[in-house]
Amino acid sequence: MSAIVPEIVSCAQGSRYNYHHQFGDIQPLVDDLRRMLLEGHYVLSAEVQEFESAFARYCGCRHARGVNSGTDALVIAMRALGIGRGDSVVTQANTFHATVAAIELAGAKPVLVDAKDETFSFDVDQLASRAGGDIRAVIPVHLFGKPAPLRQILDIAGAHGMLVIEDAAQAHGASISGQRVGSFGTAGCFSFHPSKNLGAAGDAGAIVTNDSVFADRIEQYRSLGQREQNEHLVVGLNSKLDALQARILGWKLPQLDRWNRARRTVAGWYRSALASVPVSFQAEAKDEVHVYHLFQIRTACRDQLLKFLRGKGIDAVVRYPTPIHLQPAFQKWGWREGEFPVAESLARELLCLPIRPDMDEGEVDFISSKVRAFFDERFRQQNGA
Ligand SMILES: Cc1ncc(COP(=O)(O)O)c(C=O)c1O
Incomplete structure (x- = not known):
């Protein structure tokens, strides 16, 4: 031993x-990062778009938009869906702080349900009894890498007109009946914190979706609400996936x-x-x-x-x-x-x-x-x- x-x-x-193990023969990546540094490929460059396309494909979604962190992914997803003051959002009482902080940061009120003893996951029965009223959305968390009970959640959400935003920060690649998490709800939010199954070399995150209009709104919200330069349609965040991180993530994704x-x-x-x-x-x-x-x-x-x-x-x-x-x-x-x-x-x-x-x-x-x-x-x- x-x-x-x-x-x-x-x-x-x-x-x-064990980052040595994750990078393997790192030289081609280092050469690429060197080129990017010298050529000034820093903000929303081709490397970001390449990673967004690859990650969207990986999740089985039409679009991915990179942001600064998993927390920002949740906040931006809610804001781009028009969730804010006066709205409530349901999530589970046994999640990481960021899930609930994001609801508050978006301006909404968090409502909690308990977890299930066997799955350590979202208690769907409690969701059914809380749905309705000012509840606009539900955020199931794929906690520890296990998919939340999405089919039941989607059924209840559909019946009560609630949006489903998946917190997939801990579950890149997890799936139900062959369909990857992140692709079930209106939005799937991922963290690429270095500790995650797919980790950047710093903070990073992404939102995946099949909805093209929503993807455009995410783009605005991650770029201070800009449509064109100096034309700000909404008050957004400055939260764009860093180009160097996108290249590192693209290297690791395969x-x-x-x-x-x-x-x-x-x-x-x-x-x-x-x-x-x-x-x-x-x-x-x-x-x-x-x-x-x-x-x-x-x-x-x-x-x-x-x-x-x-x-x-x-x-x-x-x-x-x-x-x-x-x-x-x-x-x-x-x-x-x-x-x-x-x-x-x-x-x-x-x-x-x-x-x-x-x-x-x-x-x-x-x-x-x-x-x-x-x-x-x-x-x-x-x-x-
Ligand atoms: C369940 C969950 N949601 C959200 C986040 C927030 O992600 P980030 O740290 O990238 O902001 C995390 C990060 O650990 C998480 O575990």
């Missing part, structure tokens, strides 16, 4: 994403499917190695492809297990320890403890084990053996042995 431990230890020191397959293999190894351990996993449906941005295990003794694994040099982390409704930033909405009990218990019980496309079975076995050792020790203590 000596070859494995240092790699995991180095994870804890901050190099968990490898995304292979990396996602490798993540699924790693998740399979964990599931078998931990089958006898008292932890549960995020349920997978037969017709979906989960791309395991994060591999989560669920246990009531999460905090003790986290401490134990970290003591062994394993970079286990908690995503996310505080559900949205209990975050200080959202106090103004008057949500109370106990209001979204599943989101609260997921916040207490989920633990991410390391997952990267380049992990080998030895690393997974090593980490799993430590998880098993933790539960063996606990069992012995509880039984006074």
Whole structure:
């Protein structure tokens, strides 16, 4: 195991994403970036359009528009769809802060539903009971890489005239019955933060859509509302995908499917190695492809297990320890403890084990053996042995 431990230890020191592995033979990319720097290809250049076309094709959509970040993708999607003051937007209580912050930044009011115990995903029954009134849109989150229950959400949204904006920040390439996430709703919003399954070398994001009019509006909103130079039709953001980032993303995109397959293999190894351990996993449906941005295990003794694994040099982390409704930033909405009990218990019980496309079975076995050792020790203590 000596070859494995240092790699995991180095994870804890901050190099968990193994960018060497992601770039491979980097020289042709460096030559290209050098050319772009010297020729001044910086803003909305051909490289941006090339990546937008490739990413739209990858998602099975007609259009993609690159922006500064996944957060901006959500804000711009809402604003370009005319969502703002006086509107409400539903999302789930167990998401990353950005989903709900974006609703507020667009000027709308966030409304939450709880998660489901087995899927850690959007509770569709609660959506049905909240739909209507001033609710203009719903934002399902493909959390941890697992597709949200889009078909049911689309049915309810359709029946109540609500738009569906997918938060696909963690789920590039995930699919339901062969259709990629991002392509189901009016808009699919992606983050290319360096930690994501497809990551830039800094912040970046994109919106995908099949609606040409909406794609034009996104273009205006990401460019300070401009149609032509000095003609500003609306108040927008300055949030354009950087050309150098677009080139880097274009370099990596052809490898995304292979990396996602490798993540699924790693998740399979964990599931078998931990089958006898008292932890549960995020349920997978037969017709979906989960791309395991994060591999989560669920246990009531999460905090003790986290401490134990970290003591062994394993970079286990908690995503996310505080559900949205209990975050200080959202106090103004008057949500109370106990209001979204599943989101609260997921916040207490989920633990991410390391997952990267380049992990080998030895690393997974090593980490799993430590998880098993933790539960063996606990069992012995509880039984006074
Ligand atoms: C679910 C979710 N939504 C939105 C975002 C925001 O993306 P970004 O960090 O690129 O702004 C993230 C980023 O981690 C995310 O995980």
